[in-house]
Amino acid sequence: MVDGLIAKSLNEALEALDNKEYQIVAGGTDMLIQNRSHSGMNIDYKKDVLYINLIDELDFIKVDEKNLYIGANTRLETILESKLVPQILRDVVIEMASPGIRHTATLAGNIGNASPAGDSLVVLYLLDCELEIKSLTKTRKVLLKDFITGVRKIALNKNELITKLIIPKINLTDCYFHKVGPRLSDAISKLSFACGYSVENSIIKDLRVAFGAVYVTVVRSREVEGKFIGQSVNDLKANLDDIINAYEPLIKPIDDQRSNRVYRKNVAINLLREFIENIKED
Amino acid sequence: MPKIEFKLNDKLVTVHSTANRRLLDVLREDFNLTGPKEGCGEGECGACAVLLNHKIVNSCCTPLANVDGQEIVTIEGFSKTKRYQIIKDAFAEMGGVQCGFCTPGMVIATESLLNKNPHPNDEEIRIALSGNLCRCTGYNMIIKSIQKAAKDGDGIW
Amino acid sequence: MKDISKSINKVDNEEKISGSAEYIADIKMDGMLYAMTLRSSIVKGEIIKISYPKIPDNYYVIDHKDVQGKNIVKIIYDDMPIFTTKKISYLHEPIALVIGPEKEKIVEILDSIEIKYKEEEPQFEWEDSVVDFHFDKGEGERVFDHADKVISYDYETGYQEQAYIETQGFIGYQDGDKTTLIGSIQCPYYVKNALIQALDSEPENVRVIQSTVGGAFGGKEEFPSLIGCQLAVAVKKIKKPIQLIYEREEDMLVTTKRHPAKIHFDAAIKENKIKGIKAHVGIDGGATIGLSGVVLSRAMLACSGAYTIDNLDITGDVYKTNTVPNGAFRGFGAPQMMFAIEMFVEHIAKDLNIDPLEFRKSILAKQNDHTSTNGVYRDPILMPEMIEKAMKESDYLRKKKAYANPNIFKGIGMSFFFHGCGFTGSGEKKIIKARVRLRKHKNNKAEILIAAVDMGQGVKTTFRKLVANILEIDIENVIFNNPDTDYVPDSGPTVASRTMMIVGGLVARAAKEMKQRWREDEFVVEKQYKQPDYIKYDEENFIGDAYPAYSWGVNVVEVEVSKTTYQVKLVKTWSVYDGGKAIDEKVVLGQADGGLAQGVGYGYLEVMNHKQGKIQQKNMTDYIIPTAKDMPDMETYLYDNPYAFGPYGAKGVGELTLVGGAPAVAKAIENAINKRIYKIPVTPEYIMELINNAKN
Structure with missing residues (x-):
């Protein structure tokens, strides 16, 4: 039978991780389902478990002039209620999880789980989220997009723990998240979409688009965005077909029990089109 | 054996077992609290809902480890409160109960909502119930029950 | 007279809202064992050989060889085995129950059972018709001979899952010669009759009791007869209380659904x-x-x-x-x-x-x-x-x-x-022949004895209200317990929108008679369904x-x-x-x-x-x-x-x-x-x- 260790402080957790390899469990809302056995039986973890949900020092939301910092243990509900958090992130939280899940689940848990259908990742990619990762001896920072390497694959050493999310403050004219689920709440997405832009003097200064569940990881292309930044709003709209053509090859969804590739692709492009068409000059 | 202590329905309790268990199993088997039900076993239906530090959680996807030192209230504990009486009367009056399997979870969701937002609008109620599935009622009368509870319990939350 | 439609609060609100109502999974019995189902991993073919590991003491494997009566679930056609003998005709078809005190061990046993199959090409096309019906009205097809034109379209509907929030389940126990099942069911007598055939028991040695039902919607009409038979066979052999409760995944994969x-x-x-x-x-x-x-x-x-x-x-x-x-x-x-x-x-x-x-x-x-x-x-x-x-x-x-x-x-x-x-058709008259009983107790209470199940649709409330209204007594003085086949007559299954109209109609007739005799101390009124004379139906020809x-x-x-x-x-x-x-x-x-x-x-x-x-x-x-x-x-x-x-x-x-x-x-x-x-x-x-x- 595998062990379960409850860490109450960061140091305790890091020391444990330094000692041996653990399955890290935060809120547990995904991990318990992924490791289910049967009613009344122990959770069927494949290795020893380190529970980090009770480490209070990782439960915080802070800001400075440059960034917003969200502790790894900050519950989704706290994020939803915080005025410090950008609206788009609060929107994704309310769309992605029911209250029962929001009260225990965390963004860091979502990131650690790296599900291709994880809605929060789409927005975190859009916002250029960075992670602080600690081991007993070292603290490092990594961009979320470099941290997630594939379906349920992350670049985390076995002695490391995600300790905080760092979200740069950016000034967007508008940004939003659109979840396309099989129903209006509490369901895994067929696909999801996040976008944002800023305009100054009718010129596009920033343009960001991210798609979820249309590829093994979130799709966001700095390269494509860069091509259109600097254009006037009118030119951008006139170039709508070019934008669509640029994204088209990046959107490679699959068929599964939730939806099919044709729908996912079609809707991803519709959402992109709708976003571009609705960009406003100042 | 690890020892996990928490407050359960106002009493301090200790569980001597692995932390790798679902809170739902601990409640139903170790404490014979069968008000929380297993409907789906994966956080989708809310029949297993309990209050963790006064907020709704799904006990089927809460590890026992995560309640160490925390406070859990199940429907059995909550049913001793004045708030429960108001919610119960409202559900009874407005037809919010059919087969009853989702009902304890619905009551917990109602308490969690009203505790935070004593005067919710229709949309807020629907969002608050979005993790509690009911197959019998179409939710219409449950929504009306909660509206009534909020009204009748004005000042209590 | 006050309008019967005017609502009262449901009689089971209190226990359901407080979480104290007992659903099947809430019932525990001393020394209760758990059962899990061994299922086929192929869609069609035959079992060549099953290799079981050594089964430890107090663990059991129950399969078709243990069926004392007929290895068929009594529904309408004799085509569903309780446990397959060797033929597999759908994925996850039940082969055996593995039973014991610890679920961990049961899972271990299930995981180490090896089954050799001979696979056959499955049929998914809609070609093999096993029931066909035809009827005409008026001129039938001949009307097309003098049509100006013909408009034709095709329509299609998918599966639908009942998705009751409480999954299927039973607990069974043996008491001498008597086998008792408690379960989340719509039709106590369907289960009882299926058990009599499966166990080859006398009717008085089979008892079926309904626990509080967490939604059914038809899904607990005939399916429980299958797992009820499986469990009863095990209970009668092992003579210990056994619980068989499906988890959601099993329930979704193997229980009946709406026909596409x-x-x-x-x-x-x-x-x-x-x-x-x-x-x-x-x-x-x-x-x-x-x-x-x-x-x-x-x-x-x-x-x-x-x-x-x-x-x-x-x-x-x-x-x-x-x-x-x-x-x-x-x-x-x-x-x-x-x-x-x-x-x-x-x-x-x-x-x-x-x-x-x-x-x-x-x-x-x-x-x-x-x-x-x-x-x-x-x-x-x-x-x-x-x-x-x-x-x-x-x-x-x-x-x-x-x-x-x-x-x-x-x-x-x-x-x-x-x-x-x-x-x-003539189902009510020819097959069901519903009987209801109303008992007047000494303390001026009336007890409704019917096999109708409250699965959330309010039968307990509406029937007590109906009887109270007719007898002009308080609803508190009308008793209606969950059906137990030892006490209630066969008033038919809780299906087909028949409960209030047919069973309620009979109960109302019984209550009217009881009202006439109310001064008597203690007595029972029984009524049996009689089809209105004008209803005539030719089953064969529709x-x-x-x-x-x-x-x-x-x-x-x-x-x-x-x-x-x-x-x-x-x-x-x-x-x-x-x-x-x-x-x-x-x-x-x-x-x-x-x-x-x-x-x-x-x-x-x-x-x-x-x-x-x-x-x-x-x-x-x-x-x-x-x-x-x-x-x-x-x-x-x-x-x-x-x-x-x-x-x-x-x-x-x-x-x-x-x-x-x-x-x-x-x-x-x-x-x-x-x-x-x-x-x-x-x-x-x-x-x-x-x-x-x-x-x-």
Whole structure:
């Protein structure tokens, strides 16, 4: 039978991780389902478990002039209620999880789980989220997009723990998240979409688009965005077909029990089109 | 054996077992609290809902480890409160109960909502119930029950 | 006299809200063992050899060799084994139960059992017909000889899962020669009769008790007989209490579902009128027939919907495929047909360039018209005023016109429908022969002894209220415990919208007699069902009155469709029902809300399919039922239209409220996207296809 260790402080957790390899469990809302056995039986973890949900020092939301910092243990509900958090992130939280899940689940848990259908990742990619990762001896920072390497694959050493999310403050004219689920709440997405832009003097200064569940990881292309930044709003709209053509090859969804590739692709492009068409000059 | 202590329905309790268990199993088997039900076993239906530090959680996807030192209230504990009486009367009056399997979870969701937002609008109620599935009622009368509870319990939350 | 419909609070509110009601999983017995099911991992073929590991003490494997009686689940056809002997005809077919005190060990045993199979090519095409029916009305097919033209369309409906929130389960125990099962069931006597055959026991040695039922919707009609037999065989052999409770995944993968259907229609048109309809209904029975034949006949009987069509030629087949057996689900064949006929009549009107609403109103069934089987609609039909009411409350005409604008993507749809109350044909008279008992206790209490199950639909409340009203005593003085076959007579299964109309009718008669004799100390009144003399039905040829009475309804559904994502949002619903007379208004309104939620869910949301015989949606995450966010505000109006043989005039309402949901939401989506809909569920994927490719 595998062990379960409850860490109450960061140091305790890091020391444990330094000692041996653990399955890290935060809120547990995904991990318990992924490791289910049967009613009344122990959770069927494949290795020893380190529970980090009770480490209070990782439960915080802070800001400075440059960034917003969200502790790894900050519950989704706290994020939803915080005025410090950008609206788009609060929107994704309310769309992605029911209250029962929001009260225990965390963004860091979502990131650690790296599900291709994880809605929060789409927005975190859009916002250029960075992670602080600690081991007993070292603290490092990594961009979320470099941290997630594939379906349920992350670049985390076995002695490391995600300790905080760092979200740069950016000034967007508008940004939003659109979840396309099989129903209006509490369901895994067929696909999801996040976008944002800023305009100054009718010129596009920033343009960001991210798609979820249309590829093994979130799709966001700095390269494509860069091509259109600097254009006037009118030119951008006139170039709508070019934008669509640029994204088209990046959107490679699959068929599964939730939806099919044709729908996912079609809707991803519709959402992109709708976003571009609705960009406003100042 | 690890020892996990928490407050359960106002009493301090200790569980001597692995932390790798679902809170739902601990409640139903170790404490014979069968008000929380297993409907789906994966956080989708809310029949297993309990209050963790006064907020709704799904006990089927809460590890026992995560309640160490925390406070859990199940429907059995909550049913001793004045708030429960108001919610119960409202559900009874407005037809919010059919087969009853989702009902304890619905009551917990109602308490969690009203505790935070004593005067919710229709949309807020629907969002608050979005993790509690009911197959019998179409939710219409449950929504009306909660509206009534909020009204009748004005000042209590 | 006060109006019986005036609502009271349900009698089981207290225990259900407080969480103290005992559902099957809440019951624990001393020394109770757990059972889990060994299942086939192939879809079709034969078992060559099963190698079991060494089974430790106090652990057991129970299979077909342990069946003391007949290894067949008593339903209608003798085609479902309790445990397979060796033939496998669907994926996850039950082979054995593994039983013991620790689940961990049971799982270990299950994991180490090796089974060698000889695989065969499975059949998924609808080719192998195992039940076929045909009937004509009027001129039948000959009416096509003098038609101006023929309009033909095909319609398709998918699986639907009952998705009761409480999964299937039983606990069984042995006491001397007596085998007792407690379970989450709709039909205590179905289970009891199946057990008698399986155990080869005397009736007095089999007892079935209903625990509180956490939703059923047809899913706990015949399926529990299968697992009840399995468990009883084990209990009788092992002689210890055993629990067999399905977890969600097992429940989703192996229990019966609503039959997928394909319906082909031809209409003979003359002078812009429907002169006759020819239809073929095919349903997928899955690997065993079960109740499929009865489901098929109800679908066929509903072929003219709420309309009167003089000439009909209706055929139907149940196809056997190597998929999970399908079975009872609220509506029982009618939802498939009601969707198809409602769309077909609408599409005919559009093809003829006639306003569909006027066209439909012009052919509505009226009192004394002939039913699809040449029976007679004897009672008044209030549809014209009910439609009027639904249209007024929903502002139907204005919205319909405004939403014709193809750019606004809003729609409103209205369905007309009926449901035949009670068993189809002479089932009540010939098969069920319902008996009810009412006992007067010394303390001036009356006890209702019937096998009807409260599965959320309020039977405990409405029956106690009914009896209290007739006896003019307080409802507290009327006793109604969960049915226990040792104490209650066989009043029939809790199905087919028959409970209040048929069983309630008998209970009311018993109560009236009891009222006369109330001064006596202690006595029992028993009543048995007698079919009204005028009801005649020829089962073989589908001629006559298939049902003693009909309930009627109108649903209006308003939707918005997203141009970008093709998702459907329900805006509001309005419904009008004639269920005869509500014994309790709130209870009926609750049925109305819940039935419509399942009906519209069936129409636009609930996707279930199989891939090579494997159900793809194996949990509540993948199988999508509506949440509180998906369901809109629902408005319902009830019309009184008392039926002479129902208590206070009550007819059936349980199923009625489901059957109109799918066509109403499909029509609303049609209105919103200006494209014709031929199948349900109308998913965003299908809407996209229609918008991009289909004709208007």
